[in-house]
Amino acid sequence: MIVVFLNLKGGCGKSTSAVHLSRYLLKRNKQVVLLDADPQQTSIDWIDSLQPAIPRPECRRVTQPKALQTQLHDCLNRFDVTIVDSPPGIGRLQRILLLFADVVMIPVQPGIPDLRATPKLLEAVRLARGARRNFEPSAALPAIGKPEFKAFTFLVRTVPNTLLVDKARMLLRDRDDAHFLEADIPQRQILADAMGIGATVFDVNTRPARQAAESYRRLFELAGL
Numbered sequence: 280m281i282v283v284f285l286n287l288k289g290g291c292g293k294s295t296s297a298v299h300l301s302r303y304l305l306k307r308n309k310q311v312v313l314l315d316a317d318p319q320q321t322s323i324d325w326i327d328s329l330q331p332a333i334p335r336p337e338c339r340r341v342t343q344p345k346a347l348q349t350q351l352h353d354c355l356n357r358f359d360v361t362i363v364d365s366p367p368g369i370g371r372l373q374r375i376l377l378l379f380a381d382v383v384m385i386p387v388q389p390g391i392p393d394l395r396a397t398p399k400l401l402e403a404v405r406l407a408r409g410a411r412r413n414f415e416p417s418a419a420l421p422a423i424g425k426p427e428f429k430a431f432t433f434l435v436r437t438v439p440n441t442l443l444v445d446k447a448r449m450l451l452r453d454r455d456d457a458h459f460l461e462a463d464i465p466q467r468q469i470l471a472d473a474m475g476i477g478a479t480v481f482d483v484n485t486r487p488a489r490q491a492a493e494s495y496r497r498l499f500e501l502a503g504l
């Protein structure tokens with residue numbers, strides 16, 4: 280299974296969510312590889328900085344579309360789950376990911392610029408559905424993923440009872456090109472601090488960490504991961 284984290288915007292929790300999904304799945308004894316397609320390499324840096332006792336997924340740095348295509352084929356046969364952390368935007372690399380993903384995870388920050396950018400990404404998801412149904416193999420693209428795939432939006436860095444969160448929720452619930460997961464990841468300092476202490480919230484036994492871990496667990500369960 281290939282799970283891809285996508286958004287036009289940076290800073291919306293793609294890397295944080297990708298690293299946490301890898302740790303969540305490792306705890307469930309899955310074979311996991313994390314492909315970091317963002318030149319900023321936040322995910323790989325995070326995994327590299329994990330304390331020695333914490334199990335880590337295999338990681339690969341792949342920022343070129345062609346190399347990514349090769350890696351996706353290779354990883355499909357060798358791992359239960361391939362997680363891809365993508366750079367912001369919707370260019371060639373992200374379009375390839377949309378052709379291969381089994382699950383597309385779209386974290387959305389409840390801010391005006393992020394909400395305005397969301398329809399453009401969801402349009403790319405819709406186009407990918409059509410492209411996958413009508414796919415014809417070529418020398419450049421001999422194979423892609425199955426015609427059907429899942430796409431989910433979810434809110435990250437939410438502050439409860441704010442107008443923006445309500446507005447974001449309504450906007451995302453309204454879209455039928457991606458299913459809105461009713462499992463917000465709240466704004467929590469421990470999620471920002473975790474990388475600096477060489478851990479994920481699944482590895483820290485404090486109340487805020489357990490609460491943040493529970494939010495991610497709920498989100499991943501709802502997504503069927």
Ligand SMILES: Nc1ncnc2c1ncn2[C@@H]1O[C@H](COP(=O)(O)OP(=O)(O)O)[C@@H](O)[C@H]1O
Pocket residue numbers: 288289290291292293294295296321435436437464465466467468470471472
């Ligand atoms: N739920 C959260 N609460 C608080 N800070 C968060 C949360 N999720 C992400 N962050 C912080 O926000 C910043 C951007 O997150 P990141 O996962 O790197 O986003 P992206 O990969 O989309 O650019 C980081 O500093 C990260 O620690």
Ligand SMILES: [Mg+2]
Pocket residue numbers: 290293294295317319321322364365
């Ligand atoms: Mg990132």
